[in-house]
Amino acid sequence: MFTGIIETLGVVVGVERDQENLHLRIQSKITKELKVDQSVAHNGVCLTVVAIVEDIYTVTAIKETIDKTNISHLQVNDIVNLERGMKLGDRLDGHLVQGHVDQTGVCTAIKDQNGSTVFTFSYTSNQGNITIEKGSITINGVSLTVFNSKDTEFSVAIIPYTLENTMFKNMQVDSVVNLEFDVIGKYVARLTQK
Known part of the structure:
Protein backbone atom coordinates (compact mmCIF):
# COMPACT_ATOMS: atom_id res chain seq x y z
CA MET A 1 0.00 0.00 0.00
CA PHE A 2 1.01 3.55 -0.70
CA THR A 3 -0.28 6.98 0.31
CA GLY A 4 0.07 8.97 -2.90
CA ILE A 5 2.52 11.36 -1.26
CA ILE A 6 5.55 11.38 -3.55
CA GLU A 7 8.79 10.71 -1.72
CA THR A 8 11.24 11.73 -4.42
CA LEU A 9 11.83 11.80 -8.15
CA GLY A 10 13.83 9.32 -10.19
CA VAL A 11 15.37 9.50 -13.65
CA VAL A 12 15.01 6.72 -16.20
CA VAL A 13 18.55 5.78 -17.29
CA GLY A 14 17.74 2.59 -19.18
CA VAL A 15 14.81 0.97 -20.99
CA GLU A 16 15.08 -2.59 -22.29
CA ARG A 17 12.47 -4.82 -23.88
CA ASP A 18 12.71 -8.53 -23.11
CA GLN A 19 10.01 -10.52 -24.93
CA GLU A 20 6.78 -8.98 -23.55
CA ASN A 21 8.49 -7.50 -20.49
CA LEU A 22 9.96 -4.04 -20.01
CA HIS A 23 12.99 -3.52 -17.76
CA LEU A 24 13.50 0.00 -16.45
CA ARG A 25 16.68 1.22 -14.80
CA ILE A 26 16.02 4.13 -12.45
CA GLN A 27 18.56 6.44 -10.83
CA SER A 28 17.41 7.88 -7.53
CA LYS A 29 18.71 9.25 -4.26
CA ILE A 30 16.75 6.52 -2.38
CA THR A 31 18.36 3.62 -4.28
CA LYS A 32 20.87 2.87 -1.51
CA GLU A 33 17.94 2.44 0.92
CA LEU A 34 16.14 -0.07 -1.31
CA LYS A 35 16.47 -3.83 -1.36
CA VAL A 36 15.70 -6.46 -3.97
CA ASP A 37 12.03 -7.62 -3.74
CA GLN A 38 10.86 -4.25 -2.38
CA SER A 39 7.82 -2.57 -3.93
CA VAL A 40 8.18 0.96 -5.24
CA ALA A 41 5.48 3.00 -6.98
CA HIS A 42 6.67 4.57 -10.27
CA ASN A 43 4.18 7.19 -11.44
CA GLY A 44 1.69 5.19 -9.38
CA VAL A 45 2.63 1.78 -10.79
CA CYS A 46 3.73 -0.70 -8.14
CA LEU A 47 6.85 -2.49 -9.42
CA THR A 48 9.29 -4.83 -7.68
CA VAL A 49 12.99 -4.01 -7.42
CA VAL A 50 14.90 -6.84 -9.13
CA ALA A 51 18.48 -5.49 -9.11
CA ILE A 52 20.53 -2.70 -7.52
CA VAL A 53 23.90 -1.35 -8.70
CA GLU A 54 25.19 1.74 -6.85
CA ASP A 55 22.54 4.47 -7.24
CA ILE A 56 20.59 2.68 -10.01
CA TYR A 57 17.96 0.01 -9.52
CA THR A 58 16.00 -2.11 -11.99
CA VAL A 59 12.31 -2.96 -12.07
CA THR A 60 10.37 -5.12 -14.53
CA ALA A 61 6.90 -4.46 -15.94
CA ILE A 62 4.98 -7.39 -17.42
CA LYS A 63 2.48 -7.27 -20.30
CA GLU A 64 -0.55 -6.73 -18.01
CA THR A 65 1.11 -3.66 -16.51
CA ILE A 66 2.28 -2.39 -19.89
CA ASP A 67 -1.24 -2.74 -21.33
CA LYS A 68 -2.97 -0.81 -18.52
CA THR A 69 -0.48 1.96 -17.78
CA ASN A 70 1.70 4.56 -19.47
CA ILE A 71 4.87 2.71 -18.43
CA SER A 72 5.78 1.88 -22.05
CA HIS A 73 5.87 5.62 -22.83
CA LEU A 74 8.89 6.11 -20.55
CA GLN A 75 12.17 6.95 -22.24
CA VAL A 76 15.72 7.58 -21.07
CA ASN A 77 15.96 10.89 -19.13
CA ASP A 78 12.24 10.94 -18.24
CA ILE A 79 11.47 11.88 -14.64
CA VAL A 80 9.22 9.58 -12.58
CA ASN A 81 7.43 10.05 -9.27
CA LEU A 82 8.66 7.56 -6.66
CA GLU A 83 7.10 6.34 -3.43
CA ARG A 84 8.12 3.38 -1.30
CA GLY A 85 5.41 1.29 0.35
CA MET A 86 4.06 2.75 3.56
CA LYS A 87 5.01 1.32 6.92
CA LEU A 88 2.22 0.10 9.15
CA GLY A 89 1.72 2.78 11.78
CA ASP A 90 2.85 5.69 9.59
CA ARG A 91 0.64 8.71 9.06
CA LEU A 92 -1.64 8.44 6.05
CA ASP A 93 -1.20 11.92 4.56
CA GLY A 94 -2.77 11.12 1.17
CA HIS A 95 -5.26 8.27 0.81
CA LEU A 96 -5.06 4.48 0.47
CA VAL A 97 -3.30 3.77 -2.81
CA GLN A 98 -2.68 0.24 -4.03
CA GLY A 99 -0.26 0.99 -6.85
CA HIS A 100 -2.56 -0.95 -9.19
CA VAL A 101 -3.39 1.44 -12.01
CA ASP A 102 -6.97 1.14 -13.29
Whole structure:
Protein backbone atom coordinates (compact mmCIF):
# COMPACT_ATOMS: atom_id res chain seq x y z
CA MET A 1 0.00 0.00 0.00
CA PHE A 2 1.01 3.55 -0.70
CA THR A 3 -0.28 6.98 0.31
CA GLY A 4 0.07 8.97 -2.90
CA ILE A 5 2.52 11.36 -1.26
CA ILE A 6 5.55 11.38 -3.55
CA GLU A 7 8.79 10.71 -1.72
CA THR A 8 11.24 11.73 -4.42
CA LEU A 9 11.83 11.80 -8.15
CA GLY A 10 13.83 9.32 -10.19
CA VAL A 11 15.37 9.50 -13.65
CA VAL A 12 15.01 6.72 -16.20
CA VAL A 13 18.55 5.78 -17.29
CA GLY A 14 17.74 2.59 -19.18
CA VAL A 15 14.81 0.97 -20.99
CA GLU A 16 15.08 -2.59 -22.29
CA ARG A 17 12.47 -4.82 -23.88
CA ASP A 18 12.71 -8.53 -23.11
CA GLN A 19 10.01 -10.52 -24.93
CA GLU A 20 6.78 -8.98 -23.55
CA ASN A 21 8.49 -7.50 -20.49
CA LEU A 22 9.96 -4.04 -20.01
CA HIS A 23 12.99 -3.52 -17.76
CA LEU A 24 13.50 0.00 -16.45
CA ARG A 25 16.68 1.22 -14.80
CA ILE A 26 16.02 4.13 -12.45
CA GLN A 27 18.56 6.44 -10.83
CA SER A 28 17.41 7.88 -7.53
CA LYS A 29 18.71 9.25 -4.26
CA ILE A 30 16.75 6.52 -2.38
CA THR A 31 18.36 3.62 -4.28
CA LYS A 32 20.87 2.87 -1.51
CA GLU A 33 17.94 2.44 0.92
CA LEU A 34 16.14 -0.07 -1.31
CA LYS A 35 16.47 -3.83 -1.36
CA VAL A 36 15.70 -6.46 -3.97
CA ASP A 37 12.03 -7.62 -3.74
CA GLN A 38 10.86 -4.25 -2.38
CA SER A 39 7.82 -2.57 -3.93
CA VAL A 40 8.18 0.96 -5.24
CA ALA A 41 5.48 3.00 -6.98
CA HIS A 42 6.67 4.57 -10.27
CA ASN A 43 4.18 7.19 -11.44
CA GLY A 44 1.69 5.19 -9.38
CA VAL A 45 2.63 1.78 -10.79
CA CYS A 46 3.73 -0.70 -8.14
CA LEU A 47 6.85 -2.49 -9.42
CA THR A 48 9.29 -4.83 -7.68
CA VAL A 49 12.99 -4.01 -7.42
CA VAL A 50 14.90 -6.84 -9.13
CA ALA A 51 18.48 -5.49 -9.11
CA ILE A 52 20.53 -2.70 -7.52
CA VAL A 53 23.90 -1.35 -8.70
CA GLU A 54 25.19 1.74 -6.85
CA ASP A 55 22.54 4.47 -7.24
CA ILE A 56 20.59 2.68 -10.01
CA TYR A 57 17.96 0.01 -9.52
CA THR A 58 16.00 -2.11 -11.99
CA VAL A 59 12.31 -2.96 -12.07
CA THR A 60 10.37 -5.12 -14.53
CA ALA A 61 6.90 -4.46 -15.94
CA ILE A 62 4.98 -7.39 -17.42
CA LYS A 63 2.48 -7.27 -20.30
CA GLU A 64 -0.55 -6.73 -18.01
CA THR A 65 1.11 -3.66 -16.51
CA ILE A 66 2.28 -2.39 -19.89
CA ASP A 67 -1.24 -2.74 -21.33
CA LYS A 68 -2.97 -0.81 -18.52
CA THR A 69 -0.48 1.96 -17.78
CA ASN A 70 1.70 4.56 -19.47
CA ILE A 71 4.87 2.71 -18.43
CA SER A 72 5.78 1.88 -22.05
CA HIS A 73 5.87 5.62 -22.83
CA LEU A 74 8.89 6.11 -20.55
CA GLN A 75 12.17 6.95 -22.24
CA VAL A 76 15.72 7.58 -21.07
CA ASN A 77 15.96 10.89 -19.13
CA ASP A 78 12.24 10.94 -18.24
CA ILE A 79 11.47 11.88 -14.64
CA VAL A 80 9.22 9.58 -12.58
CA ASN A 81 7.43 10.05 -9.27
CA LEU A 82 8.66 7.56 -6.66
CA GLU A 83 7.10 6.34 -3.43
CA ARG A 84 8.12 3.38 -1.30
CA GLY A 85 5.41 1.29 0.35
CA MET A 86 4.06 2.75 3.56
CA LYS A 87 5.01 1.32 6.92
CA LEU A 88 2.22 0.10 9.15
CA GLY A 89 1.72 2.78 11.78
CA ASP A 90 2.85 5.69 9.59
CA ARG A 91 0.64 8.71 9.06
CA LEU A 92 -1.64 8.44 6.05
CA ASP A 93 -1.20 11.92 4.56
CA GLY A 94 -2.77 11.12 1.17
CA HIS A 95 -5.26 8.27 0.81
CA LEU A 96 -5.06 4.48 0.47
CA VAL A 97 -3.30 3.77 -2.81
CA GLN A 98 -2.68 0.24 -4.03
CA GLY A 99 -0.26 0.99 -6.85
CA HIS A 100 -2.56 -0.95 -9.19
CA VAL A 101 -3.39 1.44 -12.01
CA ASP A 102 -6.97 1.14 -13.29
CA GLN A 103 -6.46 2.85 -16.64
CA THR A 104 -4.77 5.75 -18.34
CA GLY A 105 -6.14 9.21 -18.95
CA VAL A 106 -5.10 12.23 -20.98
CA CYS A 107 -4.34 15.76 -19.79
CA THR A 108 -6.71 18.04 -21.72
CA ALA A 109 -5.98 21.42 -20.11
CA ILE A 110 -3.49 23.17 -17.83
CA LYS A 111 -4.46 26.51 -16.35
CA ASP A 112 -2.59 28.83 -13.99
CA GLN A 113 -4.89 29.99 -11.16
CA ASN A 114 -2.71 32.66 -9.51
CA GLY A 115 -1.16 30.44 -6.87
CA SER A 116 -2.18 26.99 -8.01
CA THR A 117 -2.33 25.12 -11.29
CA VAL A 118 -5.48 23.36 -12.47
CA PHE A 119 -5.05 20.22 -14.56
CA THR A 120 -8.02 18.68 -16.37
CA PHE A 121 -8.03 15.03 -17.46
CA SER A 122 -10.28 12.87 -19.60
CA TYR A 123 -10.67 9.10 -19.53
CA THR A 124 -12.88 6.49 -21.14
CA SER A 125 -15.81 5.27 -19.09
CA ASN A 126 -15.96 1.77 -20.59
CA GLN A 127 -14.28 0.28 -17.50
CA GLY A 128 -16.86 1.63 -15.05
CA ASN A 129 -14.43 3.89 -13.17
CA ILE A 130 -15.89 7.05 -11.68
CA THR A 131 -14.79 10.14 -9.82
CA ILE A 132 -16.82 12.07 -7.29
CA GLU A 133 -16.66 15.72 -6.31
CA LYS A 134 -14.07 16.17 -3.52
CA GLY A 135 -13.16 12.46 -3.76
CA SER A 136 -9.63 11.11 -4.10
CA ILE A 137 -7.79 10.15 -7.28
CA THR A 138 -4.21 9.08 -7.88
CA ILE A 139 -2.55 10.56 -10.98
CA ASN A 140 0.90 9.17 -11.77
CA GLY A 141 1.10 8.16 -8.12
CA VAL A 142 0.10 11.54 -6.65
CA SER A 143 -2.89 11.61 -4.27
CA LEU A 144 -5.16 14.47 -5.28
CA THR A 145 -8.68 15.80 -4.68
CA VAL A 146 -11.17 15.82 -7.57
CA PHE A 147 -13.34 18.76 -8.56
CA ASN A 148 -15.48 19.41 -11.66
CA SER A 149 -16.25 15.68 -11.66
CA LYS A 150 -18.03 14.57 -14.84
CA ASP A 151 -18.67 11.20 -16.47
CA THR A 152 -15.37 11.08 -18.35
CA GLU A 153 -13.54 14.16 -17.13
CA PHE A 154 -12.34 15.78 -13.91
CA SER A 155 -9.95 18.45 -12.66
CA VAL A 156 -7.43 18.72 -9.84
CA ALA A 157 -5.61 21.74 -8.42
CA ILE A 158 -1.90 21.45 -7.69
CA ILE A 159 -0.18 23.65 -5.12
CA PRO A 160 3.24 25.10 -6.08
CA TYR A 161 5.12 22.64 -3.82
CA THR A 162 3.53 19.61 -5.51
CA LEU A 163 4.06 21.13 -8.94
CA GLU A 164 7.77 21.66 -8.30
CA ASN A 165 8.45 18.33 -6.53
CA THR A 166 6.63 15.91 -8.83
CA MET A 167 6.62 15.16 -12.54
CA PHE A 168 3.63 17.52 -12.86
CA LYS A 169 6.19 20.25 -13.58
CA ASN A 170 6.88 18.53 -16.92
CA MET A 171 3.28 17.66 -17.80
CA GLN A 172 1.80 19.01 -21.00
CA VAL A 173 -1.59 18.90 -22.68
CA ASP A 174 -1.95 15.44 -24.32
CA SER A 175 0.33 13.77 -21.74
CA VAL A 176 -0.88 10.24 -20.97
CA VAL A 177 -1.16 9.60 -17.22
CA ASN A 178 -1.81 6.64 -14.93
CA LEU A 179 -5.10 6.78 -13.03
CA GLU A 180 -5.90 4.80 -9.90
CA PHE A 181 -9.43 5.52 -8.77
CA ASP A 182 -10.26 5.53 -5.06
CA VAL A 183 -10.25 1.93 -3.77
CA ILE A 184 -13.21 2.49 -1.44
CA GLY A 185 -15.20 4.10 -4.24
CA LYS A 186 -14.43 1.13 -6.51
CA TYR A 187 -15.80 -1.32 -3.94
CA VAL A 188 -18.93 0.77 -3.36
CA ALA A 189 -19.53 1.07 -7.11
CA ARG A 190 -19.08 -2.70 -7.54
CA LEU A 191 -21.49 -3.50 -4.69
CA THR A 192 -24.18 -1.18 -6.03
CA GLN A 193 -23.95 -2.86 -9.45
CA LYS A 194 -24.85 -6.25 -7.94
